[in-house]
Amino acid sequence: MATLGDVARRAGVSISAVSRVLSDAPGARVSVATRARIKQAAADLAYRPNFAGRALKFARTDVIALVVPDLTNAFATDLMLGVEDEAAARDHMVLLGRSEDLEPDGEMVSRLVGEGRVDGVLVQVADHRLPAELAPLVQAGHPLVFLNSFQPGHLGGAVLDDEAGARLATEHLIALGHRRIAHVGGLPQSFTARRRLAGFEAAMAAAGLPVPGTAVSRLGYVPADGRAALRRLMAADPPPTALVVANVNAALGVLAEARTLGIAVPADLAVVSVHDAWTAENTWPPLTTVKMPTYELGRAAVRALHERLGGGPGRDEVVADPPPRLVLRESTAAPR
Amino acid sequence: MATLGDVARRAGVSISAVSRVLSDAPGARVSVATRARIKQAAADLAYRPNFAGRALKFARTDVIALVVPDLTNAFATDLMLGVEDEAAARDHMVLLGRSEDLEPDGEMVSRLVGEGRVDGVLVQVADHRLPAELAPLVQAGHPLVFLNSFQPGHLGGAVLDDEAGARLATEHLIALGHRRIAHVGGLPQSFTARRRLAGFEAAMAAAGLPVPGTAVSRLGYVPADGRAALRRLMAADPPPTALVVANVNAALGVLAEARTLGIAVPADLAVVSVHDAWTAENTWPPLTTVKMPTYELGRAAVRALHERLGGGPGRDEVVADPPPRLVLRESTAAPR
DNA sequence: GTGAAAGCGCTAACAT
DNA sequence: ATGTTAGCGCTTTCAC
Numbered sequence: 001m002a003t004l005g006d007v008a009r010r011a012g013v014s015i016s017a018v019s020r021v022l023s024d025a026p027g028a029r030v031s032v033a034t035r036a037r038i039k040q041a042a043a044d045l046a047y048r049p050n051f052a053g054r055a056l057k058f059a060r061t062d063v064i065a066l067v068v069p070d071l072t073n074a075f076a077t078d079l080m081l082g083v084e085d086e087a088a089a090r091d092h093m094v095l096l097g098r099s100e101d102l103e104p105d106g107e108m109v110s111r112l113v114g115e116g117r118v119d120g121v122l123v124q125v126a127d128h129r130l131p132a133e134l135a136p137l138v139q140a141g142h143p144l145v146f147l148n149s150f151q152p153g154h155l156g157g158a159v160l161d162d163e164a165g166a167r168l169a170t171e172h173l174i175a176l177g178h179r180r181i182a183h184v185g186g187l188p189q190s191f192t193a194r195r196r197l198a199g200f201e202a203a204m205a206a207a208g209l210p211v212p213g214t215a216v217s218r219l220g221y222v223p224a225d226g227r228a229a230l231r232r233l234m235a236a237d238p239p240p241t242a243l244v245v246a247n248v249n250a251a252l253g254v255l256a257e258a259r260t261l262g263i264a265v266p267a268d269l270a271v272v273s274v275h276d277a278w279t280a281e282n283t284w285p286p287l288t289t290v291k292m293p294t295y296e297l298g299r300a301a302v303r304a305l306h307e308r309l310g311g312g313p314g315r316d317e318v319v320a321d322p323p324p325r326l327v328l329r330e331s332t333a334a335p336r
Numbered sequence: 337m338a339t340l341g342d343v344a345r346r347a348g349v350s351i352s353a354v355s356r357v358l359s360d361a362p363g364a365r366v367s368v369a370t371r372a373r374i375k376q377a378a379a380d381l382a383y384r385p386n387f388a389g390r391a392l393k394f395a396r397t398d399v400i401a402l403v404v405p406d407l408t409n410a411f412a413t414d415l416m417l418g419v420e421d422e423a424a425a426r427d428h429m430v431l432l433g434r435s436e437d438l439e440p441d442g443e444m445v446s447r448l449v450g451e452g453r454v455d456g457v458l459v460q461v462a463d464h465r466l467p468a469e470l471a472p473l474v475q476a477g478h479p480l481v482f483l484n485s486f487q488p489g490h491l492g493g494a495v496l497d498d499e500a501g502a503r504l505a506t507e508h509l510i511a512l513g514h515r516r517i518a519h520v521g522g523l524p525q526s527f528t529a530r531r532r533l534a535g536f537e538a539a540m541a542a543a544g545l546p547v548p549g550t551a552v553s554r555l556g557y558v559p560a561d562g563r564a565a566l567r568r569l570m571a572a573d574p575p576p577t578a579l580v581v582a583n584v585n586a587a588l589g590v591l592a593e594a595r596t597l598g599i600a601v602p603a604d605l606a607v608v609s610v611h612d613a614w615t616a617e618n619t620w621p622p623l624t625t626v627k628m629p630t631y632e633l634g635r636a637a638v639r640a641l642h643e644r645l646g647g648g649p650g651r652d653e654v655v656a657d658p659p660p661r662l663v664l665r666e667s668t669a670a671p672r
Numbered sequence: 673g674t675g676a677a678a679g680c681g682c683t684a685a686c687a688t
Numbered sequence: 689a690t691g692t693t694a695g696c697g698c699t700t701t702c703a704c
Contacts, residue, residue, distance in 0.1 A: 259620045
């Protein structure tokens with residue numbers, strides 16, 4: 001790998017001249033001839049500025065990290081796109097990390113920011129994590145923006161309007177004529193799960209519909225959780241005629257388990273989920289969902305992080321534009 | 337962020353003493369007392385070695401990059417785990433990158449290795465890429481290992497035994513009694529698609545079964561491709577009674593489209609796919625698949641890269657251990 | 673047993 | 689218009 005010195009030697013000039021030219025230093029007075037010689041030499045040698053050299057000099061990397069529990073979650077696709085687009089617009093690179101095991105001590109984040117590998121981090125905390133577990137991470141005071149949750153004592157978070165999303169899903173079922181509607185929710189400690197449940201309850205209350213204790217499950221966001229939830233909820237007497245599922249992956253499990261139990265969707269049971277994904281198009285029946293502005297969440301999070309990096313105070317933001325939108329497919333219909 | 341100098345000042349010793357102690361320099365003669373003082377000071381200041389400083393000194397980062405076209409592809413889950421485990425065992429960190437748009441000029445790879453951000457790169461090339469498009473990347477001579485393809489003129493690749501996988505899937509259908517079996521393949525330029533097709537054809541030939549031109553589609557690996565393929569293949573007269581699908585995502589499309597067309601799986605049509613994923617458990621009917629050793633592919637690729645980084649010649653490897661394994665679910669059965 | 677100093681690649685303030 | 693130099697944080701050789 002060629003260095004500035006190599007280029008300088010080849011062009012017959014000093015190192016600083018090369019630096020000035022190649023980094024477009026403002027107000028650098030360099031003759032057209034030398035400038036050309038330098039550019040040529042750099043091209044010949046396929047010169048690229050050394051990352052470590054720059055990082056050391058500037059104490060800045062222009063790299064941010066995005067750490068998510070499960071990168072293969074369809075939720076992450078749009079998020080990553082949003083993060084990358086906004087980062088690119090600010091000439092930053094994005095480094096991706098998994099945090100299935102984001103240790104409570106925040107080792108991963110410390111390694112990233114503490115060792116100066118990146119300037120700041122976007123973290124999506126796994127749903128099963130308790131807020132108390134994250135206290136060390138929060139207290140370390142790193143430039144950090146939480147995705148999908150606000151953390152007590154920490155300013156720097158970007159979340160979706162989960163409540164509006166769940167409300168929209170619920171209202172759709174109510175408009176179809178359903179009255180016995182149940183909720184397949186996430187874990188009680190999950191920030192998003194609590195908000196989605198609140199949205200569900202708000203819509204039910206607004207319509208004057210009861211929500212008995214047997215109409216809410218709070219097991220989690222993976223297909224197996226959806227399966228278990230369905231079995232539990234359908235045991236109620238009378239069983240619900242419709243389901244608001246808090247997460248699209250759990251909804252996949254709900255649909256599969258409904259087939260196993262011989263429950264016809266949407267005839268016997270209407271199903272709508274919060275969050276859209278490509279998988280929802282390929283279920284049977286195709287799944288009606290509420291699409292959340294996940295891409296914009298990514299962009300907003302990067303903006304928030306940059307404010308922090310620029311010395312700002314940090315802030316918590318609910319991403320509400322565009323608002324949640326119903327994607328009508330075939331898993332919902334009026335009750336029999 | 338504390339530096340060696342900060343620690344040294346606090347411990348009342350020189351920078352070099354601190355470096356020796358904190359990096360466990362072999363044969364460093366440091367008194368127990370100073371050693372303790374230094375460790376204490378470092379802990380007090382939450383000292384962490386600066387990444388850029390080390391990288392500059394060593395001209396090495398101990399980071400490798402894994403670049404895949406679509407991180408949210410379920411295929412990537414096991415792969416990432418394998419890569420991370422093997423990298424961790426060698427004290428390397430893994431940096432993830434998307435390459436949906438891995439530019440033919442290899443800009444992304446140049447940025448990673450050329451600027452010294454990472455020591456080497458694992459690249460999975462998107463299926464639609466033509467080998468010729470990758471020539472510049474290959475010629476740049478970077479420490480590179482290709483995943484899932486061998487590139488002409490490049491030594492450093494790790495691939496699955498696609499042929500064995502497709503053969504196993506096909507043999508399963510033949511054993512069930514099917515004779516008219518069709519293949520839903522990937523794009524003609526795709527390395528894996530060609531090998532899987534070969535495995536399908538080999539198994540058919542071994543059983544003395546014909547493969548008419550109407551029994552092979554080569555559209556791609558996403559659900560929409562599977563849908564299109566199904567419509568095309570079922571137009572044959574007589575239509576096939578079973579399908580070997582080269583990819584699990586395409587198989588999801590096949591199943592969904594079969595529902596739309598009123599084709600009963602497995603009664604009218606048996607379906608088996610190459611590659612397993614959690615999604616396959618939640619389709620209806622649950623999808624029979626051939627599980628490939630994707631985790632081991634990740635490990636092997638890291639090993640190959642490390643040999644290259646250690647000055648070795650690089651090599652191409654087919655990961656065959658464990659061998660492809662049939663995961664029997666409910667989408668396959670004997671023909672009517 | 674401990675410290676001083678050079679140098680990795682880069683930029684910027686300061687010469688000339 | 690161009691060159692010299694200090695210094696970012698780190699390791700390591702050399703000196704004491």
